[in-house]
Amino acid sequence: xxxxxxxxxxxxxxxxxxxxxxxxxxxxxxxxxxxxxxxxxxxxxxxxxxxxxxxxxxxxxxxxxxxxxxxxxxxxxxxxxxxxxxxxxxxxxxxxxxxxxxxxxxxxxxxxxxxxxxxxxxxxxxxxxxxxxxxxxxxxxxxxxxx
Amino acid sequence: xxxxxxxxxxxxxxxxxxxxxxxxxxxxxxxxxxxxxxxxxxxxxxxxxxxxxxxxxxxxxxxxxxxxxxxxxxxxxxxxxxxxxxxxxxxxxxxxxxxxxxxxxxxxxxxxxxxxxxxxxxxxxxxxxxxxxxxxx
Numbered sequence: 001x002x003x004x005x006x007x008x009x010x011x012x013x014x015x016x017x018x019x020x021x022x023x024x025x026x027x028x029x030x031x032x033x034x035x036x037x038x039x040x041x042x043x044x045x046x047x048x049x050x051x052x053x054x055x056x057x058x059x060x061x062x063x064x065x066x067x068x069x070x071x072x073x074x075x076x077x078x079x080x081x082x083x084x085x086x087x088x089x090x091x092x093x094x095x096x097x098x099x100x101x102x103x104x105x106x107x108x109x110x111x112x113x114x115x116x117x118x119x120x121x122x123x124x125x126x127x128x129x130x131x132x133x134x135x136x137x138x139x140x141x142x143x144x145x146x147x
Numbered sequence: 148x149x150x151x152x153x154x155x156x157x158x159x160x161x162x163x164x165x166x167x168x169x170x171x172x173x174x175x176x177x178x179x180x181x182x183x184x185x186x187x188x189x190x191x192x193x194x195x196x197x198x199x200x201x202x203x204x205x206x207x208x209x210x211x212x213x214x215x216x217x218x219x220x221x222x223x224x225x226x227x228x229x230x231x232x233x234x235x236x237x238x239x240x241x242x243x244x245x246x247x248x249x250x251x252x253x254x255x256x257x258x259x260x261x262x263x264x265x266x267x268x269x270x271x272x273x274x275x276x277x278x279x280x281x282x283x284x
Contacts, residue, residue, distance in 0.1 A: 009206050023206060027214045034218060085202035092200070110201040114163050135158045142189045 004047070005030070008054045010082075010111045011122050014104050015058040016065065017080035025061045029054045051122050082107065094144040102137035105130055148172045153183050161194050235272060239265040 008029055012022035032053055040049060083092035095103055108119045109130075116134070120127045148156075153176040159165045160173070177184045243261035247254055 005206060005210070010204055013204055019204070023210060026206065027210070027217055030214055031217055031221060035221065082202045082204050083200070085204070086200040088196060088200040091196055106197070109162075110197050111204065114198075116162050131159065131162050134162055135155075138158060138161065138190060138193060142193055145189075145193070 004050055007112070007118075007122065008050070011051075011054055011108065012058050012061075013082050014107045014111070015062050019081055021061070021065065022081075025058055028061075029057045032057060047121060048124075052124060055122070055124060082111070090145075091141075094141050097144060098137055098140055102133050102140065105133040106137040106141075109134055148176045150176075150180060150183050153177065153180070154186055157183075157187050157190060161190060231272065231276070232269070235269060236265065239268070 005026065009022060009026045012025045012029070013019060016022045016025060029050075033050060036053065040046075044052070080096060083095050086092050095106065098106070104123070105119060108122060109116065112118045112122070116127050116130050120130045123130065153173050156165060156169065156173045160170055173187075177187055239261065243257060243265075246257045246261065250257060
C-alpha cells in the first residue's frame with residue numbers, strides 16, 4: 001500500500017482535478033481492493049490489477065461527477081488541479097487547454113518523475129501510445145506558447 | 148538524419164527513451180539546421196519549465212486513519228460477531244419452550260408474549276450495540 005497510495009492518488013487527482021475528491025476516491029479504491037482481494041487470482045501482476053481497479057473507479061467517479069455538475073463555460077476559469085498549485089499560471093492554463101488524454105499523459109509523466117512505463121501501466125496503454133500522446137502534447141504546448 | 152527523424156529522436160530523448168549514442172546524430176543535425184535547433188531549444192525549455200512547475204501532491208495526514216475507519220464499517224460480520232444475537236434467540240426460544248411445558252393451558256399467551264419479548268429485547272440489544280460501536284469509533 002505504501003508503494004501505491006501516492007501513485008493512485010496522483011492518478012485520481014489527474015482524472016478528477018479536485019484534491020479532496022481525489023483523496024475520497026483513493027480511499028474507495030483501496031476499499032474496493034481490500035474487498036476484491038479474495039477474488040484476486042494472480043494472473044495479472046498486483047500493480048496491473050490495482051491500476052485497473054483504480055482507473056475504472058476514477059473514470060466512473062469522473063463520469064458521475066460531471067453528470068451531477070451543471071455545465072458552465074467560463075473562459076477565465078482557474079486551471080484545474082494539480083497544475084493550479086504550480087507557480088507558472090501561463091503554463092498551467094496552456095495544459096488546461098490540451099485534449100483530455102494529452103493533459104492526463106503529460107501531467108502523469110511529470111508527476112511520476114518522467115517514467116513512461118509507469119504512466120503506461122497506470123493508464124493501461126502501450127508505452128508507444130503514451131509517448132505519442134506525450135509528443136503531441138509537447139508540440140501543442142509549444143504552439144500555444146508561441147501564440 | 149533528416150529534420151523529421153531528428154525531431155522525433157529529440158522528443159523521444161525528452162521522454163527518456165534514447166541512449167546517449169543515438170543522440171549524437173541529432174546533435175550533428177542540429178549544428179547544421181537552424182529550424183531544428185529552434186525546435187530543440189523550444190522543446191528543451193518547455194521540458195525545464197514543466198519540470199520546475201510540476202506541483203508536489205500528497206495525501207492528507209488523516210488519509211490512513213480515515214481509510215481504516217471505512218474498512219471497519221465495511222467489514223462483513225463473521226459468525227462470531229453474530230454470537231450475541233444467536234445466544235439471545237436461543238435463550239428466548241428455550242424460555243418460551245419451558246413456559247409452554249410449565250403452563251400448557253396458556254400456550255397462546257406464552258407464544259405471543261414470548262415473541263413480543265424476543266423482538267423488543269432484540270431491538271434494544273441492536274440499539275445498544277450500535278451506540279457502543281459509535282462511541283468506540
